[in-house]
Amino acid sequence: MSQPTEPRTTRPTDQRPTLSRRHALGGVAGVGLGLPLLAACGGDDSSATDPAGGSGASSGGSPSTAGSEGAEGSGGSGGSSAFASTSDVPVGSGAVFPDEGLVVTQPTEGEFLGFSITCTHQGCPVDSVSDAGISCPCHGSIFDLSSGAPTAGPATSALGSVSLTVDGDEISRA
Numbered sequence: 001m002s003q004p005t006e007p008r009t010t011r012p013t014d015q016r017p018t019l020s021r022r023h024a025l026g027g028v029a030g031v032g033l034g035l036p037l038l039a040a041c042g043g044d045d046s047s048a049t050d051p052a053g054g055s056g057a058s059s060g061g062s063p064s065t066a067g068s069e070g071a072e073g074s075g076g077s078g079g080s081s082a083f084a085s086t087s088d089v090p091v092g093s094g095a096v097f098p099d100e101g102l103v104v105t106q107p108t109e110g111e112f113l114g115f116s117i118t119c120t121h122q123g124c125p126v127d128s129v130s131d132a133g134i135s136c137p138c139h140g141s142i143f144d145l146s147s148g149a150p151t152a153g154p155a156t157s158a159l160g161s162v163s164l165t166v167d168g169d170e171i172s173r174a
């Protein structure tokens with residue numbers, strides 16, 4: 001009854017020594033390489049499919065991140081082009097923005113003017129603004145808040161004018 005199936009046992013026995021070793025080695029190597037991969041995949045899959053950790057973290061993080069981004073965005077760091085807030089520039093004075101290469105003045109409330117920080121005397125960057133004007137530290141030139149024209153020192157020509165755009169409380173280059 002069950003004996004007719006025995007021929008298999010005799011045939012493979014003859015051929016197995018060479019084939020089975022190769023297959024066995026290949027299989028061992030395959031299993032050896034495959035197990036870590038499977039284990040890694042299994043680990044990733046199980047953790048990825050585990051909604052508890054992922055959704056919990058993202059739902060916890062999203063609102064606070066979105067909330068802080070929204071607050072920062074409306075606060076003036078908008079990013080793309082705005083480099084300053086109107087509150088950074090005092091009325092009757094101004095502020096230097098070295099990274100932008102700009103001085104922004106506000107001679108009268110709500111009037112924002114932009115100038116190059118490069119002194120027209122010998123090219124030093126101006127570094128401070130007061131009600132007296134925009135000052136160059138190198139040789140003492142002072143430039144007018146409204147026109148950028150020199151009012152003191154060796155400089156004889158005005159600072160370069162830079163057009164600005166004021167949108168709400170954000171200041172950017174025009």
Ligand code: FES
Nearest residue numbers: 119121122136139
């Ligand atoms: S470089 Fe500014 S005063 Fe000389």
